[in-house]
Amino acid sequence: MIHSVRGRLAFQPYGKDDSEVINSVSRAGLNRTLLDTAGRCDGVELHFNERCVDIDLKSATAHFENAATGKRRSVDADVVVGADGAFSVVRAIMQRLDRFDYSQKYEGHGYKELTIPQDVGGEFRLEKNALHIWPRRRFMMIALPNANGSFTCTLFWPLDGENSFARLGTEAEVLRYFERWFPDAVPHMPALAADYLAAPPSTLVTIRCFPWSVEDKVVLIGDAAHAVVPFYGQGMNAAFEDCSVLNDCLQRSAGDWRKAFGAYENARKPHADALADLALENFVEMRDHVASRGFLLKKKVEKTLHKVFPRWYIPLYSLVTFSRTPYAEACARARRQERIVKAGMWGVALILIAIVVFVAEAIWH
Numbered sequence: 001m002i003h004s005v006r007g008r009l010a011f012q013p014y015g016k017d018d019s020e021v022i023n024s025v026s027r028a029g030l031n032r033t034l035l036d037t038a039g040r041c042d043g044v045e046l047h048f049n050e051r052c053v054d055i056d057l058k059s060a061t062a063h064f065e066n067a068a069t070g071k072r073r074s075v076d077a078d079v080v081v082g083a084d085g086a087f088s089v090v091r092a093i094m095q096r097l098d099r100f101d102y103s104q105k106y107e108g109h110g111y112k113e114l115t116i117p118q119d120v121g122g123e124f125r126l127e128k129n130a131l132h133i134w135p136r137r138r139f140m141m142i143a144l145p146n147a148n149g150s151f152t153c154t155l156f157w158p159l160d161g162e163n164s165f166a167r168l169g170t171e172a173e174v175l176r177y178f179e180r181w182f183p184d185a186v187p188h189m190p191a192l193a194a195d196y197l198a199a200p201p202s203t204l205v206t207i208r209c210f211p212w213s214v215e216d217k218v219v220l221i222g223d224a225a226h227a228v229v230p231f232y233g234q235g236m237n238a239a240f241e242d243c244s245v246l247n248d249c250l251q252r253s254a255g256d257w258r259k260a261f262g263a264y265e266n267a268r269k270p271h272a273d274a275l276a277d278l279a280l281e282n283f284v285e286m287r288d289h290v291a292s293r294g295f296l297l298k299k300k301v302e303k304t305l306h307k308v309f310p311r312w313y314i315p316l317y318s319l320v321t322f323s324r325t326p327y328a329e330a331c332a333r334a335r336r337q338e339r340i341v342k343a344g345m346w347g348v349a350l351i352l353i354a355i356v357v358f359v360a361e362a363i364w365h
């Protein structure tokens, strides 16, 4: 649901019909589900508050420090799976190895999370079956519904400069800014200024690295291997895809961990890179293009082509979001489709020109 500055609403479905929707998932709920499932598996022990501070890559020995007591201990393992997120300690240790490629790129934009609470009757204050976007060219706000009737809003804005997070320091400034740019949201955000001033903005980073494993001892999965900006909503999905591909590779390698890790990282790396690019491009699309006429026309053309040729033409967004087509393959297919559509449009244009010339000549003579 697009919100204009004047409060006009425009609904654009993401998929072809109600069978293609994006679900909003509670982070805490997902964590609980994963922990409950892990807890029920044989041989799994859960330890909390244990921060990994070092790894011996050769022996797969992990060193932990307890966050509550400060007590240190070491654990000898057969294999260490580094699933410790974008600022992975495991990856940081791997960076010291020869020929380990690594890059990190911070965006000039950061983000702050704000809340639209449920109304007094416990109901949603905005349309609940939508991801709300307030696109404002160089910045934007989005709101995602939660199961309890509230919305989590995220404001993406430059960190520095004329029009940026750095410019708002007081409650009055915050309210003035929101009333200027998001006037229809302000009445639904009673704690807006306090929420805004409670914490500094968080940053957005893309991290690429390779290889993702060390011999048969250590392997990275999820954000530890490939952190992306959140604009395609695929970071978590990509982490789960890592798990299923690693699992397949382990089953096919008959106990040879080194072989499994090599097959896994080679299979996943091109798709992780493709997702990183897609996520960056979608930021520009969400904040800058979604409200433009050209974009809406393009979406209509894509939808019509998909309806007329459902097997042959599938929009990139649908390929990524509503199918299990790997990211790099989805991008390659979208490029092929675009080339054919462009060639078709040129063909139609040439035929029209030929008809006009033919008719003009007939009239002339």
Ligand SMILES: Cc1cc2nc3c(=O)[nH]c(=O)nc-3n(C[C@H](O)[C@H](O)[C@H](O)COP(=O)(O)OP(=O)(O)OC[C@H]3O[C@@H](n4cnc5c(N)ncnc54)[C@H](O)[C@@H]3O)c2cc1C
Pocket (backbone or CB within 6 Å): 050, 051, 052, 053, 083, 084, 085, 086, 087, 088, 089, 111, 221, 222, 223, 224, 230, 232, 233, 234, 235, 236, 237, 238, 239
């Ligand atoms: C603003 C924002 C919005 C997002 N929105 C979406 C979305 O809509 N859809 C989507 O699919 N993805 C989204 N993502 C991305 C998604 O959150 C990540 O891709 C996903 O959580 C990656 O999972 P992970 O398990 O690899 O890492 P994480 O979820 O970061 O988990 C890492 C875990 O490791 C632990 N840890 C870290 N360091 C250590 C250490 N030294 N020792 C021990 N434990 C450690 C952490 O406490 C954490 O529990 C978003 C990300 C951001 C920042």
